[in-house]
Amino acid sequence: MHRITAGGSRLPAFALLSATLILASCGSGNQTAQKKGAGGPPQVGFVVVQPGEVPVVAELTGRVNPYQVAEIRPQVAGIIRKRFFAEGTIVRQGQTLYQIDPSLYAASVAEASASLQNARANAEAARIKADRYKPLAEAEAVSKQDYTDAVAASRQANAQIAQSGAQLQTAKINLNFTRVPAPITGRIGRSLFTEGALVTNNQADPLAVIQRLDPIFVDIQQSSTELLALRRALAQQGVVPGSANVRVKLEDGSEYGLTGTVEFSEVVVDPNTGTVTLRARFANPDGLLLPGMFVRAIFTQAIDTRAYLVPQQAVSRDGRGDAQLWVVGANNKAERRNVTADRTQGAFWVITKGLNPGDKVITQGIANLKPDADVRPVPADTPQKIEAPRKGQGTGASKSKGG
Template sequence: MHRIIPAGSRRPAFALLSTTLLLASCGSGGQTAQKKGAGGPPQVGFVVVQPGQVPVVAELTGRVNPYQVSEIRPQVAGIVRKRLFTEGTIVRQGQTLYQIDPSLYSASVAEAAANLQNAQANAEATRIRADRYKPLAEAEAVSKQDYTDAAAAARQARAQVAQTGAQLQTARINLHFTRVPAPITGRIGRSLVTEGALVTTNQADPLAVIQRLDPIFVDIQQSSTELLALRRALAQQGVTPGSADVRLKLEDGSEYGTTGTVEFSEVMVDQNTGTVTLRARFANPEGMLLPGMFVRAVFTQAIDTRAFLVPQQAVSRDARGAAQLWVVGPDNKAVRRDVTAERTQGAYWVITKGLNPGDKVITQGIANLKPNADIRPVPADTPQKIEQPRKGQDTGASKSKGG
């Protein structure tokens, strides 16, 4: 007996079979398109490098020191009667800072002045006597010995006048020293003595300290090893001395707005630290730099005219830490190159060895490169071209849509 299947029940089976065949056709077309798109050498981006003037920048630690320092010390002994300045302010050269009791020194001046008058009177008397004895000695009215004694007494009296005159001058100087002046212009610190204190000429502590802060010095420390390397580099061709301009980074990381200049470098190495001191001078009109502050000095010590600047992403390191990069070789082959990259400058490595002018350094697409592999080099940052399907060629997506 033949079983009759209704017409309505045969439609789902036919539709399922058609759908299965259509999906298989779409999947086969998608795989074919993917294989075609994956073919060919990988595209890499490169930059052409040329040697240029690359500064050898040094960033070294430094300490701020005053331009001038003066410790105020008494030159005469006595009681401090007055302090004539405000602590922490600017004092001018010659300004009186302290007044020491001048009583004893005024008396010494008066005594020395009286002694001078006495000596002058005695000198006048002996001179007159010697003048009177001279004609008498010539006429043999008095002995020549008497005249010689009178002339000698006159000369001694003149010497006594000079001696007492020097004593008077010393007394006046000591009286002048009772007013203690500022030897330099600068900012004075706190007073280390008060009114009524006894000060002496041989005391260990100063009365106060004055520091000139504008301009101001920064003493920079550089190791002798770095200095020797710099001098060897300067002895080679292609490396020239840099400028003397110095920039400062303050303790909070900000930059000091004014540029300074290197004044000199010491000619000896500190035995304790193995460093050489370089001194730079900065303008400090606002007093932002204070003595004792730690700063970092940035300056160009030399200029290398044979170095190359290469983007940092192009340089990698092997297990030993040696620098390597990829270049475009003959016939568009990837070539690995060992280079010398000892420092960075901004977003670049400074390459001093291993590159030649005109080399094409690969900076993009280097993740899966292999030595001597075929590549398709294009200038860096060139957008990748996506080929449009040719007319009449369906993609897997279009077939799926059509299905």
């Protein structure tokens, strides 16, 4: 038998052949195990979804309007003698704002008062005459016609008293109108007329404008299409009306600190804009909201009690724009679902159709999924386990050294 020298020593040929076969066998076993591990089902992360109360939040444009507006107009004609307020300040209800020259109206009061006294005197004389004619008419000392005329004259005199009294009251009212008071409490703007200006009771321009800014209104515009969809949703089971609380974002993007409430919704659609106006009331103690300001109103119009919140990365769109996602089906197989996802809420899609309570929605490892493919589901964000090589599973070189 031939002997082969290796490393200065002589080994039998059959021993060297046996060692070679053992090394080949070990290497083949490692490769088979690696292929088996690499070809297993892919690991996917899932979340279990349950229906919950998801608010239907609307963010609409709005314009700030004063709570009350009063245009100060004169009710009598005359010259403005004095102005009693500072422009841009807060005025109180009943506070005198202007004084119109009262001279003519004071004279009218005096004239009406004198007419009333004259009417009373005439009425007294007519009454006495009628009383005197009564017994004479009964004794036929005077004709009954004379007595009838005396009674009629007495009644006319009493009517003249009432007429003169009404004229005196009108004169006093006009005299009071020369003092122009504030009808409401609020902030008054600039005065459009100065002292010495002639004003009339039928002029087009007001003397000034008072606006009450605390509380204050925000008129919100919502399209009739959105309102119709909301009402249809409220007619279905599972959707209930939301709260009447409203928040607003100011023009600079900051949020107004106080919350308002919806007062009412108009029942007509503006034919020019196709919108319906909703009015919300806000407290405005610091005067931060000013009339004419544009804001964004945010409020919950309804609450969907059967909606699902699904992380946005789990939902994709097909070529037609329809939403779809993957769920873990029976026997751990991937199942594609078409769902209805019309809006987002934070980092979630709001799913209203296509899911069932307890579904396992795949949120991780969805890049290469295929329908009915086997998957290895684990809860989302589970770290992958990387195992160290087992003892004895070294490289071929090390095994050859050990062999």
